[in-house]
Every structure is written in structure tokens, then in C-alpha cells.
Amino acid sequence: MNAPEATGRFEADEVDAWFGTKQVLRKVNLLIPERRITAVIGPSGCGKSTFIRCLNRMHELVPGARITGRIRLDGENIYAPEVDPVLLRRRVGMVFQKPNPFPTMSIRDNVLSGLRLTGALDRSRAEAIAEQALRGAALWDEVKDRLGEPGIGLSGGQQQRLCIARTLAVSPEVVLMDEPCSALDPIATARIEDLLSELKARYTIVIVTHNMQQAARVSDRTAFFLTGELIEVAETDTLFTSPTDRRTEDYITGKFG
Amino acid sequence: MHPETRTRRRNERLFRLLCLGCLLLPLLMLAWLLGDLVIKALPRLHMDFLSGFPSRRAAEAGILPGMVGSLYLILLTISLAMPVGVGAAIYLEEFGRRSRAAQLIEVNIANLAGVPSIIYGLLGLEIFVRVLGLGRSLLAGAATLALLVLPVIIMATREALRTVPDSLREAAVGLGATPWQVVRQVVLPQAVPGIMTGCILAVSRAIGETAPLVVIGALTFITFLPDGVLAPFTALPIQIFNWISRPQAAFAHNAAAGIVVLMGTLLLLNATAIYLRERMERMQKGAH
Numbered sequence: 001m002n003a004p005e006a007t008g009r010f011e012a013d014e015v016d017a018w019f020g021t022k023q024v025l026r027k028v029n030l031l032i033p034e035r036r037i038t039a040v041i042g043p044s045g046c047g048k049s050t051f052i053r054c055l056n057r058m059h060e061l062v063p064g065a066r067i068t069g070r071i072r073l074d075g076e077n078i079y080a081p082e083v084d085p086v087l088l089r090r091r092v093g094m095v096f097q098k099p100n101p102f103p104t105m106s107i108r109d110n111v112l113s114g115l116r117l118t119g120a121l122d123r124s125r126a127e128a129i130a131e132q133a134l135r136g137a138a139l140w141d142e143v144k145d146r147l148g149e150p151g152i153g154l155s156g157g158q159q160q161r162l163c164i165a166r167t168l169a170v171s172p173e174v175v176l177m178d179e180p181c182s183a184l185d186p187i188a189t190a191r192i193e194d195l196l197s198e199l200k201a202r203y204t205i206v207i208v209t210h211n212m213q214q215a216a217r218v219s220d221r222t223a224f225f226l227t228g229e230l231i232e233v234a235e236t237d238t239l240f241t242s243p244t245d246r247r248t249e250d251y252i253t254g255k256f257g
Numbered sequence: 258m259h260p261e262t263r264t265r266r267r268n269e270r271l272f273r274l275l276c277l278g279c280l281l282l283p284l285l286m287l288a289w290l291l292g293d294l295v296i297k298a299l300p301r302l303h304m305d306f307l308s309g310f311p312s313r314r315a316a317e318a319g320i321l322p323g324m325v326g327s328l329y330l331i332l333l334t335i336s337l338a339m340p341v342g343v344g345a346a347i348y349l350e351e352f353g354r355r356s357r358a359a360q361l362i363e364v365n366i367a368n369l370a371g372v373p374s375i376i377y378g379l380l381g382l383e384i385f386v387r388v389l390g391l392g393r394s395l396l397a398g399a400a401t402l403a404l405l406v407l408p409v410i411i412m413a414t415r416e417a418l419r420t421v422p423d424s425l426r427e428a429a430v431g432l433g434a435t436p437w438q439v440v441r442q443v444v445l446p447q448a449v450p451g452i453m454t455g456c457i458l459a460v461s462r463a464i465g466e467t468a469p470l471v472v473i474g475a476l477t478f479i480t481f482l483p484d485g486v487l488a489p490f491t492a493l494p495i496q497i498f499n500w501i502s503r504p505q506a507a508f509a510h511n512a513a514a515g516i517v518v519l520m521g522t523l524l525l526l527n528a529t530a531i532y533l534r535e536r537m538e539r540m541q542k543g544a545h
Contacts, residue, residue, distance in 0.1 A: 058430060063354075090433030100424040104446045114432035117442050163428070170432055 007034035007074060008091075008173030008204035010055060015069035017050050017059055024050045026228045028069070032221075034173075037196060037205040039219035039236065041212060043256065046225040048208045052176045055206065056092040057085040073174070090118065092174040093167035098183050099159035101151035101166070108147040110162055114170040129169055137165035138195045157188025161195070168203075175199065177207040181214065193218050212252055216240050224248045297513035306514055310480045311496070315507030320518055322479050323496035326395070327464060327522060329483060330492055333399030334406065334463050339456055341403070342410030349411070350418040351440050363415075370408035377405045378472030386473050393474035396486040401469050406459035413455020417448040453534040457527050464523050467494035493519040 010032035017025035024047045032038045032055075040048040053059040054067055057078065070077050078088055093114075101110045111130045115121035121129075130147065134140040139161040143154070151162055160180060167175055181189040196218045199205060209215050215222050216236060223233040224245075232239060232248045243249045250256060309319015353359035381401025391397040421444050429439040476491045477499040483490045493515060500512040 056431065058427070061430065086433055086435050088433075089431060094427075094431035096424060096427060096431070098424060100422075100428045102425060102428070102443060113429075113442075114434075117429055117432055117434040117438045119438075166428075166432065 009034040009074055010174070010204070010206075011070075011072045012051075012054075013070040013072070015051075015054060015067065015071060017047070017054055017067045018065065019050075019062065020064040024228050025054070025067075028230045030223055030230055030233055032204065032206055034204045035200055035202070036220040037200050037207060037218055039215035039222045040206065040208045040225060041210070041215050041222060041251075042225035042231075043251070044210065045227075047228040048225045049178050051225065052094075052178060052206050052208055055174070055176055056089050056094055058089070058094070060085075090114075090170050091172055092176060093170055093172035094176045094178065095160070095163050095167055095180045097179045099156055099163050101154075101159050101162050103150070103152045105151055106148045107143050107151050107154070107162060110151040111165045111169050113166055118170075133165040133169035136168045136199070137161045138191065138198070139165055155188070157184050157191060160184060160188070160192060164192075164195070168199075172203065174204040174206065177205065179208050179210060182210065189214070212240075224251060226251070294513050294516055297510055298517045301510045301514035302517060306511075307518070311478050315500075315503075315505060315511055318500075318508075318511055320493070320496060320511075320515055322482060323491050323493045323515065324518060324522065325482050326475075326490040327493040327519070329395055329486075330399050330402065330490065331460055331464055331526060333395060333486065334402040335456060335460060337399060338403035338406050338410055338459060342407050342455075342459075343414050343452060345407075346411045346414035346418060347440055347445075350415045351444065352436065366408045366411055370412065373468075374405055374466050375468040375472060377401055378469030380404065381469060382473045392487065393476070393489055394487045395483050395490045397473055398470055398475060398490060398492070399486075401473055402463040402466060405466065405469060406463050409459045409462060410452075410455045413458060414448070414452050417451020417455070418444060420451065421447045450534050450538050453530055453537070457530045457534075460526050460530065461523060464526070465494055465519070467498055470495055471498075493522065 010030075012028050012030045012032075015025055015028040016023065028047075028051060030051075040051060042048045050059055054071060055073075055078075059065050059067055067079070069079075071079060073088075073092070077083070102113055105113060108126075108130050109116070111133050112121055112126055115129065131140060131144075134143060139158060142158060143149075143162075151159065154162060160183075164175075164180075181192055184192070193214065196205060196207070200220075207215075207219065219236045221233065222236045222239045224231045224239065224243075224247075226247055232243060232245045234243075239248065240252055243252065306319050307324070308321050309317065310321060312318040349359050349362065353362075378401060381397060381404065385391045385397040385400045386393060389397075391400070425443050425447070426439055429443045434442070470492055475495045476489050477495055479489065479491050497512050497515040497519065500508040500515060
């Protein structure tokens, strides 16, 4: 089971999570294979965002939040006492629902912010790292002539790709995306979706989406959550064409949600 | 016209006039006060007054020690109060937000801001002048004023920290930043303009304070400039108070001139701070 190299394979084992006394995840067992795109779908409040926030240990930052169970990354329990959540988050990057570039920083500084924040930036390699990350996020051609301009001057879709570039610059194994397109227009959404299929060659990607068409378009595997439980997980084609659980079928055919 | 419309329009106009009156009344009072002051001050406002030392003869008395004393006092006060106040606010807002103790402290800080300044003077007299043995020095005065303005700085800084959106904190945490790195590199740069505003308010309050300085024993008649932080000192408000309490009419002109100097100094300090704040805001918005 132990992976010989760091590849970004997650295994969630009997994961329960709470906000205060409210249980938001119940006995979740889910394997997230490396270098593939796993979509997490389900109606609002089903625990899908909470679940991916457990993967980089950001759930526990909310006052009163709690989690039990085991989550292994490349075979190693990330909730073991000796694991430093700060170091874990450099391996498991996250892109948020609303683009959130740092408003005081230029485009270049935004891309390098992860390295600079943590003091890991090698100055002589800064330009190369910035270019590589921006190319990785398919933003380089649009911004290469104005790297010194403020990041918040970009359009919403560009800002979100800037946030993706910022995440890639830290060289994570896994990229978590929490409804990354919900604040974007259809054209910007299409660009991000195209980008995802390029990224999966190098990263494990987990994307939360409330948009079933998006899950069907971009993901290899899909997990369906309902009221804190993992109802069904399968290859995306299988899940959308022949779901085994009645509730999955009702949800993907639009009977509720 | 419908009678109801007419009544309503008349009432609208009356209300607007009333509000305008409320605006004009204090403005007129202020203009009157300033005008009266400047007229009284005019005969004494010249370079000799600014560069002179106190004298028994009103016409020869100058304000230099008071002016220099006030400047030193304010600079010292801010350098003491700002790091402590900003640090306390960061702890309360970024690290202690969920604890009951932090909430209790918050209520008490708001109360502290309303404590009469003479109480701070008594506290400063006991702690700084006597127990810590600083004597009736600039440092003791600045430390006392620093205590006085700490609540102002803490509250303004907390307010500024609160306006930084949580999404930025999350972004930094998600990139693997430690809590300190998040505060230092993401939250503080965003909050700087608000913190500066708090410091401007603090300076404005501290520069006019008289009571606590009287209590801790600022001198009213010194013919030298302070040569260090442990030197005795006087300050503009003290000097003004002293001149006002003299029976000779000529000193009233000195007091008026002193007030003009005090207000000029305050405006200058605040203008500098506002200029710095605007510049930082522009630097944040513009390219690096």
C-alpha cells in the first residue's frame, strides 16, 4: 500500500467531521487515485466542501470544528500527531470558490507568494518559477508583459488562473479545488476546465462542484455526497450512466438538488 | 396642488433647513473661536516667539521649550504605544478571537478609552515617576501618554484587521503559511492604512493632554531644551495653561499665540501621517 514515491494518493478511512455539535460528515471511506481528477458532487450542505477541507487540514481551523478517522496521503496518516499541518498544506494546495489574489501584490508576487510567505524562494530562480507556474495555469501569454501590475487588475477568470498558478508554484502533489468556477462566466469556466485536463498529468486533482455537467466533462471519477454521507463513488462515465444507488440516480436526473 | 403634497413639501424644506442649521452652528462657533484667537495671537506670532524661552516679561517670553517638549513627547509616545498597541490588537484579533478572556478584555479596553486622563496621570506618577524611578522626565510623560492612547490604537487596529477579508487568510494558510507568516505578510500590509488612522487619532489626543502631565510634574518654566529622554520637560498645553493663569493681560496674548502654535503642530503631525498613509495606499494599489 505504501507508495514508493510521493504521488498524491488519498485514502479516507471512516472520516467523521463536526462543526460544534453538528455532524457534517459520517463514516466517509473514499480512495482518491493519484494523477486523476476526482469530482465531488452533491446538493448544498452535503459536506463536500468540508470533505476536501479535511484533506489539507483546513477544516480544523474553524472554531469548534472536529474530525475523527484517518486520512492517508501516500500511505501516511495526515492526522498523526507528528504531522505538521503547515507542511502538509504545501503538498496539498487549494484553490477557492472566489478568486482571492493578494490585493497588495503584483501578478509576479502573487505567483511567488507561497514561496515568499514561507521563506522558500530562491531569488535567482524566481523569474523562471513564475513563468513556469503561469504557463502551467495557461495564463502566461496573457500576462507576460505586465507581471508587475496588480493581480486584482485581472478579470475574474484570469484571477482564478492566477490563484491556480500561485498554488502550482509551491509544487504540490495534490490540488484541491472548491467550486473554482462558480464565480466565473462560461468562457472563463471553459478555460479552467481545459486547464484541468492538462494538470492531471502531474497532479492529483479533487474538484468540488455543484455543476453536474462540469463533473461529467472534466472528471475521471465522481463521488456523490448526500447529508454528510458518501453515497456512491465510481468512474464518472459509470456513475452518470448507470448509478447503482437510487439517490444518486435521483440527483443526477434532477429530481432534487 | 394637493394640500397633503404642500404640507409635505413644506415639512421637507423645514427639516432640511434644520439640519443645515445644525451643521452651521458648530462651524460658526469654531470660526468665531479661531478668529478671536488669531486676532489675539497676531501681535505675538513672530520668529522670536517661536525660538524664545519663557520669561517673566510677557513680551519677551517664547514657546521653544514647550514646542520641542511636545514634539519629543509625541514621538516617544507613539514609538512606545504603537508597537504595544498593534501587538495587542493582533493577539486579540488573530489569535485570541475565540476565547472568553479576549471578549472580556475587549469590553474593558473600550471602557479604558473613556477613563478620565487625570487617572492615567496618577497611575503614571506612581508607576513611572516613583516605582520605576524615571523622575519627572520626558520618558515618564511619554509612557503615561502611551498608556492613555493605547486603547485608541488597539481599537483602531482591531477594526483595521477585521476589514481584511478571511478569504485572504485562507489563501495564505492554503499555501502553507504559518499563522505568523499570514499576519506578517498578508494581513498587516492590508491593515496599515487603518492602523495609521488609529495612530493619527492617538497623536491628536495625546498632544492636547494637559492634566496627566500636570500630575506627573511637567515643569512650567524651563530655560533649556531637554537633552535626553530622562530630562525634565515642558509641553505646549502646560505652557499655555501657565500663561492663561497669569493675572497680566499681556500673557493672554502669549496663550493665544501658544494655542495657534499647538494647533499648527497638530495639523503638521497629522498631515504628515495622512500623507504617509495615502502614499502607502497608493503603493499597495499601484505596481511594485
